[in-house]
Amino acid sequence: MKPLLHLWVRRVSELIGVLLVLVALLVAWLRTRM
Amino acid sequence: MTSAGRGPKYRIGAALMWLGVAFALALVPLGLGLLPPAPAARKLAVEFGVGLGFIGMGLMCIQFLFSGRFAKIVPSFGTDNVLQLHRQLGIVGFVFVLLHPVVLILAEREFILYFDPRVNFLRAVALIYVTLAITALIVTTLWRESVRLTYEWWRLVHGLLALSIVFTGVVHGIQVGHYLDPLWKKVLWAGYAVTAMYLVVHSRVVRPYRARKRRYRITAVEPQPGDVTVLTLEPEGHAGLKYQAGQFAWITLRSTPFTLQQHPFSFVSAANDRHVQFAAKALGDFTSTWKDMKVGNHAYIEGPLGGFTRDPHPTMGLFIIVGGIGVTPAISLLRTMKQERSTHPAVLIYANTDWDDVAFRDEIAELETQLTLQVVHVILEPPDGWTGESGFLTEEMLARYLPPDPNTFEYFICGPEPLMDIAEISLNKLGVDWRRVYSERFKIV
Numbered sequence: 130m131k132p133l134l135h136l137w138v139r140r141v142s143e144l145i146g147v148l149l150v151l152v153a154l155l156v157a158w159l160r161t162r163m
Numbered sequence: 164m165t166s167a168g169r170g171p172k173y174r175i176g177a178a179l180m181w182l183g184v185a186f187a188l189a190l191v192p193l194g195l196g197l198l199p200p201a202p203a204a205r206k207l208a209v210e211f212g213v214g215l216g217f218i219g220m221g222l223m224c225i226q227f228l229f230s231g232r233f234a235k236i237v238p239s240f241g242t243d244n245v246l247q248l249h250r251q252l253g254i255v256g257f258v259f260v261l262l263h264p265v266v267l268i269l270a271e272r273e274f275i276l277y278f279d280p281r282v283n284f285l286r287a288v289a290l291i292y293v294t295l296a297i298t299a300l301i302v303t304t305l306w307r308e309s310v311r312l313t314y315e316w317w318r319l320v321h322g323l324l325a326l327s328i329v330f331t332g333v334v335h336g337i338q339v340g341h342y343l344d345p346l347w348k349k350v351l352w353a354g355y356a357v358t359a360m361y362l363v364v365h366s367r368v369v370r371p372y373r374a375r376k377r378r379y380r381i382t383a384v385e386p387q388p389g390d391v392t393v394l395t396l397e398p399e400g401h402a403g404l405k406y407q408a409g410q411f412a413w414i415t416l417r418s419t420p421f422t423l424q425q426h427p428f429s430f431v432s433a434a435n436d437r438h439v440q441f442a443a444k445a446l447g448d449f450t451s452t453w454k455d456m457k458v459g460n461h462a463y464i465e466g467p468l469g470g471f472t473r474d475p476h477p478t479m480g481l482f483i484i485v486g487g488i489g490v491t492p493a494i495s496l497l498r499t500m501k502q503e504r505s506t507h508p509a510v511l512i513y514a515n516t517d518w519d520d521v522a523f524r525d526e527i528a529e530l531e532t533q534l535t536l537q538v539v540h541v542i543l544e545p546p547d548g549w550t551g552e553s554g555f556l557t558e559e560m561l562a563r564y565l566p567p568d569p570n571t572f573e574y575f576i577c578g579p580e581p582l583m584d585i586a587e588i589s590l591n592k593l594g595v596d597w598r599r600v601y602s603e604r605f606k607i608v
Binding site: 135138139141142143145146148149150152153154156157158160161163 | 182185186189190193197201204206207208210211213214215218222244247248251252254255258259
């Protein structure tokens with residue numbers, strides 16, 4: 130059982146991770162299109 | 164201002180701002196690589212793999228921002244959550260760093276030659292080292308006790324591994340040089356990482372060194388029930404330090420085998436006392452030496468730190484849930500209320516295994532008569548004839564002592580993990596605004 134705020138921190142971290150992967154993909158895609 | 168009108172200490176706006184700053188800083192290396200003159204694009208998977216590497220480096224560097232003891236970001240998150248964020252974002256960074264070579268090798272098989280010592284011995288050794296080091300960093304942190312690493316050794320190993328990983332990352336980026344070709348890019352790349360690395364050197368070396376110039380003298384060593392020792396310290400030749408009830412400091416005690424080490428402890432003394440007091444239960448190698456301290460021994464304190472504190476002008480009641488030695492910040496909070504002649508209502512729920520092990524129990528009984536304080540002892544294995552609360556802390560138990568309007572109180576939770584989990588979850592279920600619930604977990608690793 131994990132406390133509430135820690136779960137929240139975990140979700141935020143995962144969200145940041147996913148967003149950063151998307152940024153990496155987007156940048157890679159944009160570069161190949163240029 | 165009415166008591167209910169005052170906003171909670173944790174602010175979503177400030178937290179989001181700091182997260183935004185972290186996000187932007189993590190993207191700095193990638194942005195630097197993309198600045199013109201950028202090389203011609205290769206295929207998508209290669210570009211993606213390289214991007215992961217740059218972001219991985221950014222994520223590793225921003226860890227130093229969270230891991231250092233930076234007072235500014237703590238009030239909007241709490242120490243506890245900052246450390247938790249460090250832990251979780253560290254795992255994200257680890258994934259990026261590992262995916263970087265995996266994606267590149269999957270995209271183009273020749274990238275495996277980077278790991279081949281026959282092609283370039285130093286490069287291969289460095290990359291194999293980083294792969295192993297970052298794995299070791301994660302394993303020793305998530306499973307510190309399973310790998311039998313003491314806290315002191317873990318702290319040293321963690322810092323050194325992190326520094327060496329970032330250092331190798333800097334050299335790797337410069338050596339590959341594909342995206343960092345002009346010299347100015349290499350300089351900025353190195354500057355970014357060196358700044359991050361300095362943060363850890365600052366908090367581990369510079370600040371403790373400064374603290375060493377301000378010596379404290381032990382003026383009393385007193386036992387408390389439950390194998391707890393209270394040390395009283397007086398500043399020697401300086402004014403001491405200003406702190407708030409509920410904060411903690413890093414302590415170095417001379418005359419122990421741990422002369423070079425720092426350990427975090429909550430203040431027990433009231434905020435306006437000239438002397439400072441700390442209490443420790445003899446649980447580990449370091450805390451077991453406390454009872455052997457002598458009056459006249461010296462100590463060094465670095466702090467104060469932590470956001471486990473009340474509003475500077477409290478208008479709300481205080482609801483404290485603690486277990487075992489987690490009582491120490493509660494004692495400081497209550498002593499400070501007494502010092503300030505506070506008339507705000509306070510509730511202390513204090514869980515222990517045995518009645519005989521209840522530290523500060525006489526003083527708490529006295530405080531109960533001096534403050535508007537209700538004390539509830541929860542004893543796991545109560546003595547015969549015990550009429551108070553017994554067993555483990557439960558939601559039903561908390562509900563019995565919760566004020567009619569729970570959001571006119573601030574909540575402080577400190578103690579063993581299971582107690583903190585149940586307390587946080589129960590308060591939430593009972594309708595307490597999470598922004599008024601402050602918790603302090605020292606046992607992050």
